[in-house]
Amino acid sequence: MNRKDLVDVVARETDLSNAQADAAVGAVISGIIDTLAKGEKVSLSGFGTFETRHRAARQGRNPQTGESIDIAASTSPAFKPATAFKRAVSDA
Template identity: 45%
Template sequence: MNKAQLVTKIAEKTNFTKKDSEKVLKATIESIVEALTEGDKVQLSGFGTFEVKNRKARVGRNPKTNEEIQIPEFKQPAFRAGKDLKDIINK
């Protein structure tokens, strides 16, 4: 499912226009991104948790040349599914 299909699905379920549904989706995504940027965790009960994880610097290998390369430390967004979501998917 892509963004346009998701907007259509939201519009059908809420009786909003597609334009309003797209605004709601955009605002939701922006709010989650802002929270993660500020270092906060976003927890949606029954759905899951969005958070930022720190990845330590490490040594990797270039698969073509087998040369060692330094991979710098970086932050990575992560999503952890909640119990209710896992139960629904595994039915």
């Protein structure tokens, strides 16, 4: 499923036009991104939690040359599914 498919489902399930559904999906995505950018969590009951995870700086190796390289610290988004979500997917 891609964004267009999701917009179609939202439009069909809510009796919104595709333009309105696209705006709603966009608002949800923007809200999640903006909240994560502030370092806060987004918890959706029954679905899961979006959060950021910090990765410390570390040493790595270039697989082609074997040369040691420095990998900078970074922050990345993560998703932890709710138990109900995991059950629904595993029973499918």
